Amino acid sequence: MPNDIRTKAIVLRRTNFGEADRIINFLTEQGVVACIAKGVRKEKSKLAGSVELFTLSEITVHEGRNNKLGVLTSAKMLEHYQNIVYKLPELELASTIMKKIAAVAENSTGPEYFDLLKQVLAALNAGVNPELVETWFWFNFARVGGEQINLVRDVSGAKLDPFLSYVWDATESALCERRGGNVSAKEIKLMRLMLASDLKTTSRVSDVASSLPTLLYIAKTINKQ
Helix, strand or coil: CCCEEEEEEEEEEEEEECCCEEEEEEEECCEEEEEEECCCCCCCCCCHHHHCCCEEEEEEEECCCCCCCEEEEEEEEEEECHHHHHCHHHHHHHHHHHHHHHHHHHHCCCCHHHHHHHHHHHHHHCCCCHHHHHHHHHHHHHHHCCCCCCCCECCCCCECCCCCCEEEECCCCEEEECCCCCECHHHHHHHHHHHHCCHHHHHCCCCCHHHHHHHHHHHHHHCCC
């Protein structure tokens, strides 16, 4: 139908409405789609299982007119990231990331935020180290938002030297040479990898645990967290 939207979607937020309905905000490859799922809270609703949190579904929404909400007409579950709800660190991290994306994705019309969230949920569900997931997310969340990190030259303009150590200058969003600094060639390579590769590829790299606290601090300061 001309007024129907069919797309893959992840639930960002659900709000009970009336006696049995819910207003659902989905994140899709085209941005955020808000709609009403009629009767979804009823025991025998066919939509219920496909609109749970931490679920990737294919949905069809009949668009509303005159600024009215669209109506969810069908939903087919593609992936359910059920393991997340059984571990508190993963659950808290996933919830935080979803809220952060929901706050900025309203004005987005591209697939970038959808892709970030899908990768994060899949990794947490598969048991990838939450600290690695969080670090990768913050670096790439900044990248999608247009924040640049200089991994070629230091604050003085000198090319980064693999034999020197550095510290992070949050004001300049760049590295500053310092003897005994906590950023070495290893950390620089990991940051470059995270910004150039998907989360699944990044998670295959060994011996990253010792670098994660430093990298997570840098990633958060870029996002002013």
